[in-house]
Amino acid sequence: MTKYGMVIDLHKCVGCSGCSIACKNENNVDTGMFWAHYFHETKGSFPNVNYKYVPTLCNHCEDAACVRVCPTQAMYKDENGLTLHDPDKCIGCKSCMQACPYGVINFNKNKPHRRWEETAAAIKGGTATSKELQERTGQELPYYNADRAFTYEGIRSKGIVEKCTFCDHRIKDNLRPYCVESCPADARTFGDLDDPSSDINKVLAQYSSQVLKPEKGTKPRVFYVRG
Amino acid sequence: MYLIDKEVKEMDFHAYWDYRVALDLFLGGVGIGVFLLAAYFSLVFKEKSFKVTRLGFIIAPVLVGLGVFALLTELGKPFRMLSTFINVNPTSVTSWGGFLQTIFILLSFVIFLVVWKYKQNAYQMSLFKGLVIAGSVFALAVGIYHGLLLMSLGVAGWANGLIPVMFLVSSILSGSSVLMVVEAVFMRSIIGRGKEVYSETAASSDAQVFTYSKLLVSLVGIQALLILTWRISLNSAGTEAIIAYQNLISHFGVYWWILVVAIGLVIPLTIAGYSTLKKIKMNFYTAMIFTAVVLIGSYAFKHIILYSGQIPLAGL
Numbered sequence: 001m002t003k004y005g006m007v008i009d010l011h012k013c014v015g016c017s018g019c020s021i022a023c024k025n026e027n028n029v030d031t032g033m034f035w036a037h038y039f040h041e042t043k044g045s046f047p048n049v050n051y052k053y054v055p056t057l058c059n060h061c062e063d064a065a066c067v068r069v070c071p072t073q074a075m076y077k078d079e080n081g082l083t084l085h086d087p088d089k090c091i092g093c094k095s096c097m098q099a100c101p102y103g104v105i106n107f108n109k110n111k112p113h114r115r116w117e118e119t120a121a122a123i124k125g126g127t128a129t130s131k132e133l134q135e136r137t138g139q140e141l142p143y144y145n146a147d148r149a150f151t152y153e154g155i156r157s158k159g160i161v162e163k164c165t166f167c168d169h170r171i172k173d174n175l176r177p178y179c180v181e182s183c184p185a186d187a188r189t190f191g192d193l194d195d196p197s198s199d200i201n202k203v204l205a206q207y208s209s210q211v212l213k214p215e216k217g218t219k220p221r222v223f224y225v226r227g
Numbered sequence: 228m229y230l231i232d233k234e235v236k237e238m239d240f241h242a243y244w245d246y247r248v249a250l251d252l253f254l255g256g257v258g259i260g261v262f263l264l265a266a267y268f269s270l271v272f273k274e275k276s277f278k279v280t281r282l283g284f285i286i287a288p289v290l291v292g293l294g295v296f297a298l299l300t301e302l303g304k305p306f307r308m309l310s311t312f313i314n315v316n317p318t319s320v321t322s323w324g325g326f327l328q329t330i331f332i333l334l335s336f337v338i339f340l341v342v343w344k345y346k347q348n349a350y351q352m353s354l355f356k357g358l359v360i361a362g363s364v365f366a367l368a369v370g371i372y373h374g375l376l377l378m379s380l381g382v383a384g385w386a387n388g389l390i391p392v393m394f395l396v397s398s399i400l401s402g403s404s405v406l407m408v409v410e411a412v413f414m415r416s417i418i419g420r421g422k423e424v425y426s427e428t429a430a431s432s433d434a435q436v437f438t439y440s441k442l443l444v445s446l447v448g449i450q451a452l453l454i455l456t457w458r459i460s461l462n463s464a465g466t467e468a469i470i471a472y473q474n475l476i477s478h479f480g481v482y483w484w485i486l487v488v489a490i491g492l493v494i495p496l497t498i499a500g501y502s503t504l505k506k507i508k509m510n511f512y513t514a515m516i517f518t519a520v521v522l523i524g525s526y527a528f529k530h531i532i533l534y535s536g537q538i539p540l541a542g543l
Contacts (some may be wrong), residue, residue, distance in 0.1 A: 068316075069320070072322070
């Protein structure tokens with residue numbers, strides 16, 4: 001049985017946020033929300049200072065709190081261990097956001113991608129406005145990845161939540177999640193945790209790993225090594 | 228591993244659930260409190276409590292319904308609410324809530340219709356008794372559900388077993404106070420007596436006399452004890468619970484001490500306690516003041532618990 005997971009090598013990660021941008025492009029994630037995000041922390045006092053940049057995303061927890069509390073089963077676990085979201089069942093109650101210990105679920109408070117309706121140019125007289133771009137291209141969303149819609153709504157509507165799916169539309173075609181694919185430092189390893197020969201298990205065997213908030217008992221499937 | 232940067236968390240903070248959820252918890256709480264006392268009157272004092280219980284049985288579903296309406300306006304997709312009855316998730320307390328509140332509203336409305344149709348005769352009907360008992364069970368369930376909903380989410384500020392109990396007692400207290408005032412306001416015979424009595428309900432009989440003061444002072448006392456116990460329990464409930472309480476005090480401390488403790492507990496405890504100890508009856512205006520402060524305290528309590536629980540735990 002497949003059980004997908006991800007390892008992030010914090011020693012390799014350079015904190016470029018390329019994963020966040022790649023994710024936005026791949027999944028048509030609106031301004032103001034992130035499926036792939038980060039937090040950073042600075043510990044100690046000069047000269048003994050430790051700075052840490054930690055990329056975050058949905059942990060696709062084995063015992064996902066969001067799945068447990070969702071009143072309509074909109075959040076669910078699929079056969080590959082992915083924590084997925086059915087936008088048609090979601091009532092926008094935000095229980096999942098309350099329950100998620102990692103704060104990786106986003107809520108579409110407003111109509112998404114409204115920025116394409118803006119009539120002000122980024123550089124007055126120098127660039128087109130978003131609205132003009134919309135009109136010239138004849139597309140409501142001039143930058144839109146149609147592939148996303150194969151397994152999930154291409155654009156999630158106002159009033160529902162959304163989150164990382166481990167790019168389930170890609171992995172069904174044996175492709176890696178786009179944050180993994182695009183990481184310039186090759187800091188991310190994705191694979192089947194149930195396959196002893198998978199790359200992810202090799203990395204986990206090589207280094208000791210940590211998960212976020214293990215005390216929450218959610219059994220996250222995103223691991224961090226060399227933190 | 229330290230996971231969340233304090234600065235980022237503080238910047239990002241906003242309450243996912245706003246005052247409309249607090250209104251649901253508050254109005255629903257008052258509703259079930261009204262119902263439970265009306266149910267008690269109807270079972271013990273029977274037709275002698277006709278006037279007050281008839282009012283209680285219609286006020287209860289209306290208040291719970293208003294609370295649910297407030298909650299619906301907070302949903303991103305309120306028109307999909309019916310899907311909670313189709314796509315049931317047994318592990319979700321929120322999912323239970325849809326059923327509990329709907330069944331309670333329907334039951335209490337049916338009870339009102341029975342009383343409205345059969346008037347005093349309804350109180351001798353076994354069907355009526357059955358409905359009232361069933362309604363009481365669901366009223367209690369809804370009252371517990373309010374706090375359980377928060378507790379079930381695993382949020383540090385809410386993950387305490389006393390939260391559902393405090394919410395329930397707060398609801399019964401506020402509902403009982405409202406029924407006391409409803410009785411005073413709507414029953415002309417009482418007001419007609421020169422704003423005098425009304426601590427003894429019209430439901431009193433030769434054999435039994437119900438005294439609001441005793442019930443209310445007990446409820447306020449229990450609630451004060453519960454809040455004190457809850458506060459003490461936080462000392463040994465771990466770092467997250469302590470920080471959550473510190474968040475409550477740092478963001479809502481003034482409101483907590485003034486609205487919840489002073490206005491919501493100390494003043495009503497003084498009023499009802501004085502009446503009970505001196506064995507005097509609260510007059511109309513005292514009862515109005517009592518109810519007003521209890522309602523303020525109850526709403527403030529639920530609002531503050533709701534909001535403070537959503538403040539990120541800095542440093543964790």
